[in-house]
Amino acid sequence: MASRRRPAAMSFVERHGLWTGEQKRQAKDAAQAIKKNKLELVRFSFADQHGVLRGKTLLAADALAAMPSGVTMTTTLLAKDTAHKTVYPVFTAGGGFGMAEMQGGGDFLMVADPATFRVLPWAPNTGWLLCDIFFADGRPVPFSTRQILRDALAKLAAAGFDFRAGLEVEFHLFKLENPRLALEDATWPPRAPEVSLLNQGYQYLTESRFDQLDAALAPIWRGVAALGMPLRSLEVELGPSQCEFTFRPQTGLAAADTMVLFRAATKQIARRHGLFASFMCRPALPNLFSSGWHLHQSLLERGRKVNAFAGDERDGLSATGVHFLGGLLTHAHAAAAFTTPTVNGYKRYRPYTLAPDRAIWARDNRGVMVRVLGAAGDPATRLENRVGEPAANPYLYIAAQIHAGLDGIAQRRDPGPSADTPYETKAQALPKNLGEALAALRADATFRKDFGAGFIDYYARLKEAEFARFTAEAGGETVGDVTAWERNEYFDLF
Numbered sequence: 390m391a392s393r394r395r396p397a398a399m400s401f402v403e404r405h406g407l408w409t410g411e412q413k414r415q416a417k418d419a420a421q422a423i424k425k426n427k428l429e430l431v432r433f434s435f436a437d438q439h440g441v442l443r444g445k446t447l448l449a450a451d452a453l454a455a456m457p458s459g460v461t462m463t464t465t466l467l468a469k470d471t472a473h474k475t476v477y478p479v480f481t482a483g484g485g486f487g488m489a490e491m492q493g494g495g496d497f498l499m500v501a502d503p504a505t506f507r508v509l510p511w512a513p514n515t516g517w518l519l520c521d522i523f524f525a526d527g528r529p530v531p532f533s534t535r536q537i538l539r540d541a542l543a544k545l546a547a548a549g550f551d552f553r554a555g556l557e558v559e560f561h562l563f564k565l566e567n568p569r570l571a572l573e574d575a576t577w578p579p580r581a582p583e584v585s586l587l588n589q590g591y592q593y594l595t596e597s598r599f600d601q602l603d604a605a606l607a608p609i610w611r612g613v614a615a616l617g618m619p620l621r622s623l624e625v626e627l628g629p630s631q632c633e634f635t636f637r638p639q640t641g642l643a644a645a646d647t648m649v650l651f652r653a654a655t656k657q658i659a660r661r662h663g664l665f666a667s668f669m670c671r672p673a674l675p676n677l678f679s680s681g682w683h684l685h686q687s688l689l690e691r692g693r694k695v696n697a698f699a700g701d702e703r704d705g706l707s708a709t710g711v712h713f714l715g716g717l718l719t720h721a722h723a724a725a726a727f728t729t730p731t732v733n734g735y736k737r738y739r740p741y742t743l744a745p746d747r748a749i750w751a752r753d754n755r756g757v758m759v760r761v762l763g764a765a766g767d768p769a770t771r772l773e774n775r776v777g778e779p780a781a782n783p784y785l786y787i788a789a790q791i792h793a794g795l796d797g798i799a800q801r802r803d804p805g806p807s808a809d810t811p812y813e814t815k816a817q818a819l820p821k822n823l824g825e826a827l828a829a830l831r832a833d834a835t836f837r838k839d840f841g842a843g844f845i846d847y848y849a850r851l852k853e854a855e856f857a858r859f860t861a862e863a864g865g866e867t868v869g870d871v872t873a874w875e876r877n878e879y880f881d882l883f
Contacts, residue, residue: 400457405527407500408457415503416456423449423516426508431516433460433499436535436649438851439471439730440782441882444499444520452516459498459523464491467532469851471731471878472578476854486847490524497530498523505646510615511608511658519646532847534784535642537840541788542641544839545795550688550697552791554644555771556636558651558779559680561672562587562605563630565665581673581880584665590629590678599625602632605664610634612658618647628678640689648682648783652883668779668883670734673868673876679737681744682777685762686790687770688713698772701765704752704807714750714772715804716797717759717790721748721776723833724793725819725826727785730852731883732859733875734778735822740812745776747816749808756811758819759804776819780883785848792839823856 402408408416423431431452434444445460464484468477468491477485484492499520509515522530529536545552563584574580588601606623614620619637626633636647652668659666671679688697688709700707706714717724729735738746745758752761755775763770777786796802808814820826827849830836837845855878863874 401459401498401523401527402457402500405523407521407523407527408503412503415506416501419456419501419503419506419516419518420453422506422508423453426516427514428508428516429514430512431518432509433501433518433520434653435462435499435520435522435533436782436784437466437469438532438534438782438848439882440534440649440652440780440784442649442653446515449516456501456503456518459500460520461496462499462522463494464497465494467491467530470855470858471882472855472858474577474854474858476851496525498525507616507650510612511654511661517650519650531841531843534782534788535645537844538642538645538784538788538791541791541839545688545791546691548795548798549691551640551691551694552787553638553640553687553689553771554787555638555685556644556648556651557633557683557685557773558635558648558668559626559631559633559682560655560666560668560779561628561630561677561680562602562609562632562659563665563667565660565663576877578877579881581876582665584674586630587664588625588630590627590631590676592625593627594625602630605659605662606632608662609655609658609666613651613654616650616654618651626678626680628680629676631678631680638685638687645783645787652779667880669875669879670729670731670778670780671736671871671875672880673871673873675868679742679744680779681737681775682779682781682786684774684777684786684790685771686774686787687772688794696768696770699763699766699768699770704761705764705767705770706761709798710770710772711804712797712801713794714759714761714797715802716793716795716800717772717774718748718750718804719797719802720789720793720833720835721758722817722820722826722829723836724789724830725776726823726830726849726852727789728774728777728781729820729826730782730785730823731778731780731875731879732823732856732863733871733879734780735820735826736870737778738819738821745819746812747814747818749811749814749816750804751807751809751811754807754809754811757808761807780879788840789836792836796835796839823852823859827852827856
């Protein structure tokens with residue numbers, strides 16, 4: 390009698406229908422690439438609540454099975470602040486979240502997005518995958534920031550638009566002098582590394598200053614380009630050891646993924662070359678300048694794929710662009726908790742510094758919060774929001790822009806006149822600190838509805854714990870107005 394074969398058990402992805410047909414094809418391509426390139430390791434990573442990649446590295450043979458089956462991770466990772474201190478009482482009933490799935494340090498699953506597969510150019514025989522996170526029953530973990538952005542994009546699509554974003558990211562690149570690996574340096578958080586400059590700064594966009602950075606930047610930009618990121622330019626900034634990378638526009642989730650991978654790649658490549666890269670906004674070192682992250686954004690009409698901001702309603706903007714801008718300004722104070730999520734980032738908001746200090750806009754003026762670029766009918770018309778810091782979680786930063794802008798369109802919000810003298814224009818100041826921003830976030834009815842009250846309360850509680858630690862512990866040593874607490878908290882993490 391012929392034996393009957395048992396049908397193969399369905400994978401986690403198959404049981405819950407987590408991949409599209411295109412992702413299934415991409416998973417096959419990734420598996421072939423792992424074999425063809427004779428990879429030995431594959432990193433599975435997800436972006437946590439702070440936009441920091443966390444994950445596990447699997448042997449290649451196990452990675453092939455793990456792509457459709459998922460990789461376990463502990464739920465306590467979602468309960469931590471920027472010092473890796475656990476904010477929620479995870480060993481109580483509901484873990485402090487009121488959710489049985491979050492108590493006791495249990496597991497959730499990372500599920501690879503096959504579209505994100507890369508072979509790392511700097512780590513031998515190693516692949517890299519970004520993941521989404523799910524509970525054991527197939528539900529997305531409600532604190533997944535990548536899912537938060539995916540939900541915002543779906544709402545935008547329902548309104549007839551796609552989101553398009555280009556990145557301008559400033560950061561500092563140093564020579565690593567002392568990684569602080571002595572036993573006494575392993576405090577919690579650890580003491581920040583000692584660094585020295587690669588150039589002296591104060592010659593903005595001069596070729597001579599760029600040339601001083603050229604050898605250090607070469608392995609970074611080549612690695613970033615090899616990963617397939619749409620790198621456009623690398624520039625020397627005004628401050629010592631400060632530079633900027635810009636990226637061509639991308640649609641949907643791609644720009645946020647690029648930002649997460651860019652930061653991780655830059656830090657990893659730098660460290661392998663005896664360098665130290667930091668996306669901390671204002672490092673606690675003498676004579677350094679603040680770094681920003683300028684988000685260029687526009688909407689595309691779905692179907693026609695034309696720029697919905699291009700028009701002649703006002704200052705080269707369509708009515709859609711005008712009202713989207715009005716929404717960004719209306720919700721700027723609440724959105725600051727996402728665009729500027731660290732204690733340190735608020736020290737950038739200063740008058741006469743090419744950084745915003747109030748919620749205003751203007752045409753082609755670098756002193757305002759939102760700079761309007763383009764002209765009537767110009768397909769490149771866009772809004773450049775200059776408020777963000779480079780340590781921001783890109784999924785939350787962009788989601789905040791979408792929800793604020795959609796509210797502006799729905800409510801036909803008027804952004805007011807162009808602020809052509811930005812540091813003299815009367816307008817509400819941006820939050821003075823993280824505490825003010827979090828209070829504004831909790832009070833913003835639009836964000837509570839669109840992000841979900843549960844997520845807003847979760848995020849605010851994490852960041853309030855961080856701010857409370859700063860308030861209690863940050864006395865003592867400072868460099869200018871930046872404390873040693875900030876240096877140890879953010880300098881290496883971001």
